[in-house]
Amino acid sequence: MALDNPTVARRYSQALFEVAQEKGQLKDLSLELNELKKGLLAQPQFIIFMASPAIKPEAKVAMINAMTEEASDLTKNLIMMAYDYGRIANLVTIIDAFNNLYDEYEKVVRVKVTTAIKLDKEQEDKLSDSFAKLVGAKKVIVNPQIDESIIGGVVLQSKSYIYDGSIKTKIERIKRLLLK
Template sequence: MALSSAEIASRYGQALFDVAESKDITSQTATELVELQTVITEQPDLLVFFASPQITKEAKNEMLQSMQTNASQLVKDFLQMLSDYGRLQNVIDIIDEFNRLNDEKNGTVRVKVTTAIELDDEQKAKLSAKFAQVVGANKVVLEPVVDEEIIGGVVLRSRDNIYDGSVKSKIDKIKRLLLN
């Protein structure tokens, strides 16, 4: 029975996190994985390259070695294992799972913040501090998104919560009340 992408991400992400934690290098590993994720995101054909049956194993190994040049031994071993088991196409999901586990351990919450205009640093800091208070987090990492369609206000989306304080949602609520 084949494993789903979610199962693969969960198992491999948990295993990688456990090894990094046992070696007390979760922070370093997380930093390396963010860099790896950035490279893969910027070069989406990279995963197609590794998945392609037309590409020789030697060419894939050469590419993998070039990706491992400045990596720690743990990340090198991780990438080699994914290659050996044909799981490189799942690397982004596995990194996301590792990051989720690392965030959970550190009390960090990642929040997508949608506003109609770009927030300045002071606004981001206040929003981050207030949201950390509300959800009981040690740290809040904001991912700002500008969407003029919300008109005003703010929409906060974390893994577990959505707080919609946008003007658009308030107008929509008034419309629904008037139509009933």
């Protein structure tokens, strides 16, 4: 039975996280994996090249060796193992799952902040600090989004929490009350 992408990502990332934690390399590995992810997203033809049956295995291994020349052993081993087991296409998902584990370990929460207008740095920092206290996080990383349809206010959305303080939602609530 073939494993689905989330299952593969969870297994590989958990094993990678545990090894990196044992070796005291979590932070460095996280930074390196995020650079790898940027490269994979910027060069989607790499996955096509690695998955192609028309390309000789020696050429694929040579490509991996060239791209990991200056990478840590953990990153090299991850890429090589993903290649050996036919999981190269899962690398981005594995990195995302690793990032989730690392964020949880470091008590970092990523939050999408939707507003009708662009927030300045001070406003983002205030929202970040307030949200960190609310969810018990050491650090909140804000991903700002602009959606003029919310009219005003703010919508905060993390993996496990949604706060909708938009004017659009408040108007909708008033409409429902009036229609009762």
